[in-house]
Structure formats: structure tokens, C-alpha cells
Amino acid sequence: MKDITKKYSNGEVTIVWKPEVCKHSEICFHGLPEVFDPQAKPWINADGSTTDRIVQQVKKCPSGALTFYLNDKAEEAAEISATSLAEIVPNGPRLIYGNVVIKNTAGKETPFHMVTAMCRCGSSSNMPYCDGTHITIGYKDNQ
Incomplete structure (x- = not known):
């Protein structure tokens, strides 16, 4: 399986999408359709809402297919915990x-x-x- 990662940014926040991880819960576009529109190409419009609303919606992604990082903290590595x-x-x-x-x-x-x-x-x-x-x-x- 090909490991695809796509990134979309509004200058403040970058949305990271890994399509292979997505479980199609549809929470993203039902919660913030101005950013996540499966009918549009590309389907993510990072300029469609505020950074705060994007961050809150991405945090609701149950599969982890959508993640984000704040651009001014891009150098900080995400720490993966060994605890579940x-x-x-x-x-x-x-x-x-x-x-x-x-x-x-x-x-x-x-x-x-x-x-x-x-x-x-x-x-x-x-x-x-x-x-x-x-x-x-x-x-x-x-x-």
C-alpha cells in the first residue's frame, strides 16, 4: 500500500491528510464543510475557516487521518507515546x-x-x- 500524505495550509496551520488511514466517519465535512468538501478538488480548503475552528475540527477525526501542526511550531516534533x-x-x-x-x-x-x-x-x-x-x-x- 502506498503511503500518501498531503498537506494544506492557510499560513498559520497546516492540515495533514493521510488517505490510507481514513475510516470515512465523515465527521470532518459534516462539522466544517467550508474546509472539508468531498465534492471539491482539492477536497480540503485551508482558507475556508479560522485556524481555531480548523484545529478544533481536525481534533475530532476519529482515525487520525487528519492531523495538524501550527506553522510557527513546525520544527517541534510530535511525540508518540508508548501508552495507550x-x-x-x-x-x-x-x-x-x-x-x-x-x-x-x-x-x-x-x-x-x-x-x-x-x-x-x-x-x-x-x-x-x-x-x-x-x-x-x-x-x-x-x-
Whole structure:
């Protein structure tokens, strides 16, 4: 598999997109369509909103396919922690932070190094990953 990384900048922040990592949750363009528009070429318009709004939206990417860095801090290297953390999002996915390898039933292993969103509702069309279906079906935790 080809490792593609694309970068889009508004001068203050650079959005980094790794298409091979994307799990197509659609959170990016449902939350900030003026920046993330899958019908446009290129689909990311870094000039479409403020740096603060872009940063907040990119932080919501459950797969880590979208990341960012502030251009004035570009020299600072991102530190990858050896610790992993699993977090349950109320009425949503299980987020796994850190370095993990997901092994499917066929034995294929996929490494992740930021955030991975795992389906909890059982209705994702991209199992075992969350694709946002929990929102459309009104999934609620057993309280």
C-alpha cells in the first residue's frame, strides 16, 4: 500500500491528510464543510475557516487521518507515546489513543498511531471501525 500524505495550509496551520488511514466517519465535512468538501478538488480548503475552528475540527477525526501542526511550531516534533488509552464516547464509539495494531478475523494487521474509533453500536458499514452510523440510528448507551 502506498503511503500518501498531503498537506494544506492557510499560513498559520497546516492540515495533514493521510488517505490510507481514513475510516470515512465523515465527521470532518459534516462539522466544517467550508474546509472539508468531498465534492471539491482539492477536497480540503485551508482558507475556508479560522485556524481555531480548523484545529478544533481536525481534533475530532476519529482515525487520525487528519492531523495538524501550527506553522510557527513546525520544527517541534510530535511525540508518540508508548501508552495507550481507551475512552468510551457517550452514545458513540470507543476511542483508542496511542500505538495499537488491529488484527481482523482474516489475520490482516493494521497499525494506528493516533486515534482509532471502534464501533460500539454494531451497525457500522466499516466494521470494526466507527463510520458515524450511531448518529443516524440514534444509538444510546444502556444507562
